[in-house]
Amino acid sequence: MTALEPRADAAAAPSPGLAVTVRNYVALTKPRIIELLLVTTVPTMFLAQRGLPSLWLVIATLVGGALSAGSANTLNCYIDRDIDKLMHRTEGRPLATGAITPAAALRFGIALSVVSTLWLGLLVNWLSAALSFGAMAFYVGVYTMVLKRRTAQNIVWGGAAGCMPVLIGWSAVTDTVAWPAVILFLVIFFWTPPHYWPLSMRFKDDYANAGVPMLPVVAQDVAVARQVVAYSWAMVAASLALVPVADMGWVYLVGAVVSGALFIGEAHRLLARAKEGAAASVLKPMRLFHFSISYLTILFLAVAVDPLLHLAL
Template sequence: MTTVDPRAVGLMTSSPRPPRRPRRTLGATLRAYVVLAKLRIIELLLVTTVPTMILAAGGLPDLWLVLATLVGGTLAAASANTLNCYVDRDIDRLMNRTSRRPTATGEVSPREALVLGVTLGVVSVTLMAVTVNLLSAALTLAAILFYVFVYTLGLKRRTPQNIVWGGAAGSMPVLIGWAAVTDSLSWAPWVLFAVIFFWTPPHYWPLSQRFKEDYARAGVPMLPVVAGDRVVARQTLLYSWVMVAVSLLLWPVAQTGWLYPVAAGVLGAVFLVEAHRLWQRAKAGLHGAALKPMRLFHFSITYLTLLFAAVAVDPLLFG
């Protein structure tokens, strides 16, 4: 009769202990938290907030109000990004682009990320309520909840239209900035909201084309994963046309001077040229690096930055 070593049974029946993480210094911990917050993305979001506040004020708004709004907005975006990393830590490990995030590597534990994300969210909403106004605080809370529960948990892993509707969260800073100055909402901030909303797909789909193998490996149904390059390029072009048309609506709605419509027209024309070139390359059957999707991705950042610079400068000249 064969005997079994009791120690072997114990090894087979007991779950292995997770490796103990090395002791971190305060600096390493802070750096890991900054990576979780994705501050480079936050920079782009805040680029839209200050110009919107200047447009709402018809000139320079109160400096302390701008500072409070920016701090609250930064904390809110950091909260949403951290909670996104907490939820997506499983698929982040599978993608080269995200595999070095602290929640994917284990440098930051899930519990730490969850506590940090919730804490940042509570602080941001409270700060907005106390130093700005209740409407801005409510919009800030809505932005965090939408990004985490609607986009990250509800849409991202279920539909190729995830980034379309998820773009609503990235559009919220203009509503928050306008509400911070006026304690109300009007048509102008909703036009700017729509600009960012329709900008998001032609901004993000080219990036998704570049990293579609990553998304496929993680099982995330981004449009480039489930559709061919021609379909993606055609959808990108369609959203680009709508974005440019909507951007021109701000001229009559906000009664801007001549600078904004000229800037919107020129920038929009360049954007459409790049989108058409992507469509032409896709129609020609080019794939991978030859498709050059990152050209449009990089210009989309320049486009939004310069467009909102025009939003800010126009009322300073003609307000």
């Protein structure tokens, strides 16, 4: 072998297999967040229909919504790739590790946005498509590009994008947006801070290292916990407002009262531990974070079941 001949061990590394590549692209879309968004869409469709909507309509709405959310999350990863490398919680994302190039991620995110908008417009209705596109644009353009790195209230207003699936689910059935959908929008709007701030409390060192001013980074634990309690009460009040607005029955009422009381109890427990000056290991903010997911699932299960019982009776 001459000095000019390439060494075998210097050859380019083999490209990853198809399965690995697909997993990396799927990871860009943050499928766990998509699942949570879709949990709120289907029950809202049941409520709008006051029964069982068309199976095809449900599938078409879910596919379009998943594609739209995947687009927003992919573009979020593209914009946040610099800070994702600095946080332990996100350092394994495909753009942070270099598994996918920024240019490829950008093309993928834009393609998903186009496909999702056309899918919803042509197969559901154009109001749902417009709401979906608006949610994606707000999440990327307002939350990710403007609010996230500039204000401690980023998740409050940025979380409005995560409230849109209920409007999309309602409009998919009725081609309108009515007060019950607006009430559900408010429930999720008020739910977002007490859902996300406990997570931010757990990983506030990550956010601080990345220069992201999440509320737990710039405020004391007691101040954060007080806001968590305030938003929790507002969330439960909004959930109960759905009873007269949408003529909900006892199944929803019981579900909203019981799960809401447990949520408020957890929020006050977090505040009490914060006032005691508890260390992070004792503060246990993730307890409320995990319960908040259960709360949303229980509440929207009640949203779905209640109109079905009305139909059966």
